[in-house]
Amino acid sequence: MNGRLLDGKSAVITGSGSGVGKAAALLFAENGAKVVCADVREDWNEAVVAQIRAAGGEAEAVRCDVTKRADVDAAVARAVLAYGRLDVIYNNAGVASPMTPQGAMKSFVEATDEDIDRLLAINVKGVLYGCQAAIVQFRKQGGGGVIVNTASVAGMIGWGGALYGATKGAIVNLARRLAFELGPENIRVNNVCPGSMVTNFGIGGLGVDLSQAALDSMAKLQPLGRIIDPSEPAQVALFLASDLAINITGINVPVDGGVAAGK
Numbered sequence: 001m002n003g004r005l006l007d008g009k010s011a012v013i014t015g016s017g018s019g020v021g022k023a024a025a026l027l028f029a030e031n032g033a034k035v036v037c038a039d040v041r042e043d044w045n046e047a048v049v050a051q052i053r054a055a056g057g058e059a060e061a062v063r064c065d066v067t068k069r070a071d072v073d074a075a076v077a078r079a080v081l082a083y084g085r086l087d088v089i090y091n092n093a094g095v096a097s098p099m100t101p102q103g104a105m106k107s108f109v110e111a112t113d114e115d116i117d118r119l120l121a122i123n124v125k126g127v128l129y130g131c132q133a134a135i136v137q138f139r140k141q142g143g144g145g146v147i148v149n150t151a152s153v154a155g156m157i158g159w160g161g162a163l164y165g166a167t168k169g170a171i172v173n174l175a176r177r178l179a180f181e182l183g184p185e186n187i188r189v190n191n192v193c194p195g196s197m198v199t200n201f202g203i204g205g206l207g208v209d210l211s212q213a214a215l216d217s218m219a220k221l222q223p224l225g226r227i228i229d230p231s232e233p234a235q236v237a238l239f240l241a242s243d244l245a246i247n248i249t250g251i252n253v254p255v256d257g258g259v260a261a262g263k
């Protein structure tokens with residue numbers, strides 16, 4: 001991929017303070033996008049915006065809890081205020097399976113009401129709010145626009161925790177149906193579906209034991225045999241957000257070292 005793929009575009013990225021969202025914010029800005037970075041962790045988010053500005057890019061930090069519709073609407077409004085319009089929303093914020101106090105992933109039946117509500121609120125409602133806010137704005141602008149979401153390979157096949165997989169499966173199907181509903185308005189909707197990565201999500205998420213042995217066994221579960229780097233799904237998000245993907249909508253792209261190929 002050559003050139004600046006998002007030159008002059010206005011983008012909102014949720015969960016931009018860490019991991020995939022941080023990598024995407026840096027990459028989108030490097031590719032000419034003006035980025036509203038929206039995260040509940042203000043310190044991480046401010047640091048990402050400072051890094052973008054130091055590199056000569058344009059970005060704004062917004063404190064945003066994606067479980068609150070008003071926060072998500074405000075992030076989109078900030079893009080319109082600062083950059084005049086919205087071209088892309090990347091709904092990326094998400095949290096991992098609930099853990100036991102001992103640091104193991106809870107089994108499905110161990111999940112409390114609070115665990116279930118939290119995962120549904122962040123991983124599902126947060127994405128729904130982001131899609132709705134973007135669609136409303138795209139329509140005000142006369143149509144056209146791009147939605148990218150971070151789902152997971154756990155939403156495509158039986159992989160990872162069942163509760164987490166259920167939340168990501170919802171997002172996988174959301175893109176498929178929205179593609180039909182929004183295609184006539186030239187609004188594209190696609191998902192990036194990462195496999196196992198080591199990010200802040202992993203700490204207390206995929207397992208707290210991040211010893212080399214644990215990393216090696218995680219890697220061996222994937223045909224390509226290496227842990228996914230957060231920059232890799234971010235590259236796919238960039239592609240899907242750009243005009244290179246002008247005729248692509250409703251798809252789920254695994255960035256999983258080949259795991260989804262087995263099912």
Ligand SMILES: NC(=O)c1ccc[n+]([C@@H]2O[C@H](COP(=O)([O-])OP(=O)(O)OC[C@H]3O[C@@H](n4cnc5c(N)ncnc54)[C@H](O)[C@@H]3O)[C@@H](O)[C@H]2O)c1
Nearest residue numbers: 015017018019020040065066093094152196197199200201
């Ligand atoms: N790490 C993995 O192995 C993995 C695998 C597949 C999919 N994913 C998905 O990738 C996405 C990014 O995860 P990551 O691995 O980069 O994790 P991460 O924890 O490193 O980053 C997630 C970011 O989201 C933010 N966030 C959390 N709750 C939020 C909320 N309510 N409102 C706004 N921001 C919030 C966090 O502050 C953090 O900055 C998530 O959707 C996750 O489900 C991760």
